[in-house]
Amino acid sequence: xxxxxxxxxxxxxxxxxxxxxxxxxxxxxxxxxxxxxxxxxxxxxxxxxxxxxxxxxxxxxxxxxxxxxxxxxxxxxxxxxxxxxxxxxxxxxxxxxxxxxxxxxxxxxxxxxxxxxxxxxxxxxxxxxxxxxxxxxxxxxxxxxxxxxxxxxxxxxxxxxxxxxxxxxxxxxxxxxxxxxxxxxxxxxxxxxxxxxxxxxxxxxxxxxxxxxxxxxxxxxxxxxxxxxxxxxxxxxxxxxxxxxxxxxxxxxxxxxxxxxxxxxxxxxxxxxxxxxxxxxxxxxxxxxxxxxxxxxxxxxxxxxxxxxxxx
Amino acid sequence: xxxxxxxxxxxxxxxxxxxxxxxxxxxxxxxxxxxxxxxxxxxxxxxxxxxxxxxxxxxxxxxxxxxxxxxxxxxxxxxxxxxxxxxxxxxxxxxxxxxxxxxxxxxxxxxxxxxxxxxxxxxxxxxxxxxxxxxxxxxxxxxxxxxxxxxxxxxxxxxxxxxxxxxxxxxxxxxxxxxxxxxxxxxxxxxxxxxxxxxxxxxxxxxxxxxxxxxxxxxxxxxxxxxxxxxxxxxxxxxxxxxxxxxxxxxxxxxxxxxxxxxxxxxxxxxxxxxxxxxxxxxxxxxxxxxxxxxxxxxxxxxxxxxxxxxx
Numbered sequence: 001x002x003x004x005x006x007x008x009x010x011x012x013x014x015x016x017x018x019x020x021x022x023x024x025x026x027x028x029x030x031x032x033x034x035x036x037x038x039x040x041x042x043x044x045x046x047x048x049x050x051x052x053x054x055x056x057x058x059x060x061x062x063x064x065x066x067x068x069x070x071x072x073x074x075x076x077x078x079x080x081x082x083x084x085x086x087x088x089x090x091x092x093x094x095x096x097x098x099x100x101x102x103x104x105x106x107x108x109x110x111x112x113x114x115x116x117x118x119x120x121x122x123x124x125x126x127x128x129x130x131x132x133x134x135x136x137x138x139x140x141x142x143x144x145x146x147x148x149x150x151x152x153x154x155x156x157x158x159x160x161x162x163x164x165x166x167x168x169x170x171x172x173x174x175x176x177x178x179x180x181x182x183x184x185x186x187x188x189x190x191x192x193x194x195x196x197x198x199x200x201x202x203x204x205x206x207x208x209x210x211x212x213x214x215x216x217x218x219x220x221x222x223x224x225x226x227x228x229x230x231x232x233x234x235x236x237x238x239x240x241x242x243x244x245x246x247x248x249x250x251x252x253x254x255x256x257x258x259x260x261x262x263x264x265x266x267x268x269x270x271x272x273x274x275x276x277x278x279x280x281x282x283x284x285x286x287x288x289x290x291x292x293x294x295x296x297x298x299x300x301x302x303x304x305x306x307x308x309x310x311x312x
Numbered sequence: 313x314x315x316x317x318x319x320x321x322x323x324x325x326x327x328x329x330x331x332x333x334x335x336x337x338x339x340x341x342x343x344x345x346x347x348x349x350x351x352x353x354x355x356x357x358x359x360x361x362x363x364x365x366x367x368x369x370x371x372x373x374x375x376x377x378x379x380x381x382x383x384x385x386x387x388x389x390x391x392x393x394x395x396x397x398x399x400x401x402x403x404x405x406x407x408x409x410x411x412x413x414x415x416x417x418x419x420x421x422x423x424x425x426x427x428x429x430x431x432x433x434x435x436x437x438x439x440x441x442x443x444x445x446x447x448x449x450x451x452x453x454x455x456x457x458x459x460x461x462x463x464x465x466x467x468x469x470x471x472x473x474x475x476x477x478x479x480x481x482x483x484x485x486x487x488x489x490x491x492x493x494x495x496x497x498x499x500x501x502x503x504x505x506x507x508x509x510x511x512x513x514x515x516x517x518x519x520x521x522x523x524x525x526x527x528x529x530x531x532x533x534x535x536x537x538x539x540x541x542x543x544x545x546x547x548x549x550x551x552x553x554x555x556x557x558x559x560x561x562x563x564x565x566x567x568x569x570x571x572x573x574x575x576x577x578x579x580x581x582x583x584x585x586x587x588x589x590x591x592x593x594x595x596x597x598x599x600x601x602x603x604x605x606x607x608x609x610x611x612x613x614x615x616x617x618x619x620x621x622x623x624x
Contacts, residue, residue, distance in 0.1 A: 075597055083597075130466055132563075144563060151458060153565020154442055157597040164562045165555050165593045176596060243477050244559075250472045251444075251456060251563040253465025281477045284488060285387055285395075285469040 001066055006051055007306030008070040009113065009299075010034065012087040015047055018302040019054065022066055022310045024123065028054075029302065040089035048102035067107030068099065069305035071116035075156030080110035083156050109308035113301050115150040115159055118143025120304030121258045121294050132254045133294065134161050134245070136263035136270075139175065140183040140190075144252055148311060151252075162187070164244045185240040188216035188263055195219045195233045204229050220266040234273055242277025249278075249286040260294025267293065313378055318363055319618030320382040321425065321611075322346065324399040327359055330614040331366065334378055334622045336435065340366075341614065352401035360414035379419030380411065381617035383428035387468030392422035395468050421620035425613050427462040427471055430455025432616030433570045433606050444566045445606065446473050446557070448575035448582075451487065452495040452502075456564055460623060463564075474499070476556045497552040500528035500575050507531045507545045516541050532578040546585055554589025561590075561598040572606025579605065 001022050009016040012034060019028040032050050035042040051068070055061075072095060074085030080096020100108040111119070118133035122145050125131065129148045135141040142161030144151040151158040162183035163176055170180035172193075184190045192214050199208060206229035207222050208214060222230035245257055257278075264270055271291050279287055296303055313334050321328040324346060331340040344362050347354040363380070367373075384407060386397030392408020412420040423431070430445035434457050437443065441460045447453040454473030456463040463470040474495035475488055482492035484505070496502045504526050511521060518541035519534050520526060534542035557569055569590075571583055583603050591599055608615055 142562075146458065146463060151564055153561075153598070154567040154601070155565055155597040157561065157565040157595050158563070160562045160565070160595050160597070162562075163595040164559045168551075168555060168593075178593065178595070239480075243480065247476045247556075247559045248563050249465075249469065250454075250474075250476045251470070251560050252463055253467055253469040253472070255466040281480075281490065283469050283472050283475040283490070285467040285472070286465070289466070 001310075002064050003066075004060065004064055005066045005306050005309040006068045007302040007304075008047060008068060009116070009301030009305055010043065010047070010070060010072045010088075011113070012036075012073055015043075015050075016298070016302050017047070017050060018299070018306060020306045020310065024306070024310055026303075029299070034088070036089050040085070043088060044095065044099050044102060048099065051103065062104050062106060065106060067109065067309040068103065069109045069111070069116070069308040070095065070099065071111045071113040071301045071305045073113050076110050076112050076152060077156050078152065080108060082110065107309065111150055111152075111305065111308060112143070112156065112159070114141030115143040115152070116304035116308075117260065117294075117300035118145050118159065118258065118304065119150055119307045120296055120300040120302070121260065122148075123303065123307055124295050125256060125258065125292060128255045130252070130254045131256045131258055132159070132161070132245070132248055132252065133258040133260060134241070135261035135294075136186055136188070136259065137261035138188055140187045141261070144254075146252060150308075161244065161248065164247060166240050166244050182240060182244045186237055186244075186263070191216045191219055191233065191237055191263065194236055195230065198229050198233055202229070206230065216263060220263070220269070224266070224269055234269070238273030239277045241274045242279075243281045245274065245278050246281035246283070249282055249289060253286050254289060256290040256292055258292055258294050260300065264293055313622075314376050316372065316376055317378045317618050317621040318380045319614040319616075320359060320380060321428070321613030321617060322355065322359070322382060322384045322400075323425070324348075324385055327355075327362075328610070328614050329359070329362060330611070330618060332618045332622065336618070336622055338615075341611070346400070348401050352397070355400060356407065356411050356414060360411065363415065374416050374418060377418060379421065379621040380415065381421045381423070381428070381620040382407065382411065383423045383425040383613045383617045385425045388422050388424045388464060389468050390464065392420060394422065419621065423462055423464075423617065423620060424455070424468065424471070426453030427455040427464070428616035428620075429572065429606075429612035430457050430471065430570065430616065431462055431619045432608055432612040432614070433572065434460075435615065435619055436607050437568060437570065437604060440567045442564070442566045443568045443570055444471070444473070444557070444560055444564065445570040445572060446553070447573035447606075448498055448500070448571065449573035450500055452499045453573070456566075458564060462620075473556065473560065476559060478552050478556050494552060494556045498549055498556075498575070503528045503531055503545065503549055503575065506548055507542065510541050510545055514541070518542065528575060532575070532581070536578070536581055546581070550585030551589045553586045554591075555593045557586065557590050558593035558595070561594055561601060565598050566601060568602040568604055570604055570606050572612065576605055
């Protein structure tokens with residue numbers, strides 16, 4: 001194995017690039033903008049130019065680099081083929097092959113961004129090989145890691161935890177077109193939606209009525225301060241998530257659930273309420289699965305991407 | 313690799329033993345009774361004696377046998393340790409180690425029976441590497457195979473599909489102690505339970521009222537004959553299973569769902585109703601997952617068990 005590798009986290013606004021040793025230590029990191037014009041045609045050449053520029057500056061040769069791990073905000077099929085990234089303007093695109101060609105045949109591995117983040121966080125959690133990560137952000141993303149490897153799935157939908165059907169009676173529609181997905185209850189947007197409904201349907205006093213617009217942070221802060229309406233919303237979020245993760249445990253039975261994304265910044269209050277309902281719904285053997293907060297923040301994707309290259 | 317291997321399916325009543333080539337071809341099979349007296353102490357020595365007797369009869373040496381794959385009706389942890397088999401009278405038992413010691417240090421691999429059946433059926437389905445099998449019998453069992461390997465899980469609960477929480481409002485209790493598990497709706501017992509409720513709660517005419525006791529086979533036969541009450545029960549079973557498998561697909565996104573067990577003997581009528589609801593609830597990328605009926609019947613465990621040894 002060579003001495004170094006790149007981890008690239010390709011987002012809708014910027015590309016985060018990390019230069020790592022093959023022991024997984026970050027040596028350097030920087031960002032470049034994601035140019036989405038012309039159906040995202042410039043994105044991979046921009047990344048290649050940045051990597052080559054860095055190598056030149058540091059006097060690094062191709063033989064010193066083991067490869068490039070890159071994650072993208074879309075489904076990834078076997079062989080590093082991206083199956084549509086609406087965010088980037090991409091259709092079906094052989095990202096692995098194209099980036100490798102731009103980088104003198106260097107080894108390239110491609111993953112979905114939520115999956116890469118899960119892999120990065122798992123290694124940060126230390127010593128574990130099986131984890132499910134749930135990212136509670138604008139939507140709900142997820143990643144399943146078994147035996148240290150990402151579960152991609154036959155159609156690139158492995159770890160799409162946010163679209164587990166949790167409420168068959170739901171009348172509102174999820175971003176994916178279905179009704180009753182986990183994302184409609186447990187994302188930042190979903191939490192605001194639940195709070196709005198709660199305030200409309202009841203007349204209970206709440207600090208949430210005092211200022212508009214509602215935001216997920218305000219709701220979680222109000223819950224921490226003991227606001228009853230906010231606490232009831234938090235219970236609903238916890239029940240739905242706890243039940244969904246109990247389903248997940250009946251499938252892959254992970255060692256640990258890693259909770260990340262903006263919503264997880266609320267801290268232990270969110271872990272505690274998820275675990276309360278998880279314990280109630282989980283199959284007895286899996287009742288003691290560990291829960292932990294994500295630790296790498298925005299760097300998780302980069303750390304996970306490079307893992308695909310340096311993993312022994 | 314040696315030329316031959318044994319596949320052993322250890323059930324509560326009998327042990328099915330298969331003698332295979334390392335290409336996976338069955339050469340011979342036989343059964344011995346499962347002696348459960350003395351906390352199941354005789355079981356492994358009985359199996360070893362049967363295997364050694366066969367080897368002696370055929371003039372086979374230890375070096376000609378690659379190993380023994382064995383499945384058991386309970387949770388299996390890493391290292392071939394069985395974590396309680398109530399059926400057999402076993403507590404925590406290092407089955408891999410013990411059987412290997414009885415067989416002159418031969419390689420032994422251990423799996424849960426539903427997981428082994430999934431592995432056997434997957435190989436029978438041909439060319440695929442990722443599958444989820446659901447066994448609709450007295451209970452609902454399951455097995456998850458990714459990249460040709462069984463997903464055991466951190467607590468041996470990988471593939472415990474039957475205990476996915478599907479109905480938070482359920483008032484009756486599942487065999488596992490929880491309320492609202494898939495097994496309460498989709499097992500043979502669950503289907504009889506649903507039919508009984510349906511007949512109690514409505515006054516609709518039904519051939520099911522003509523004869524008691526109800527059985528799952530009679531209910532499914534009545535559905536095939538167009539009985540309205542039986543058809544409504546079948547829809548409920550299909551809705552619950554289809555929705556649960558849509559959850560499973562959001563986690564591991566398999567190439568194929570294999571439906572086995574006694575209930576699956578009803579044939580395409582059961583696959584069709586599951587798929588109808590699966591398509592409605594599944595994340596768009598996974599909407600076209602294949603469904604197939606299990607093909608190996610009672611031999612699936614034996615075929616799967618040996619796979620753990622002969623898989624390259």
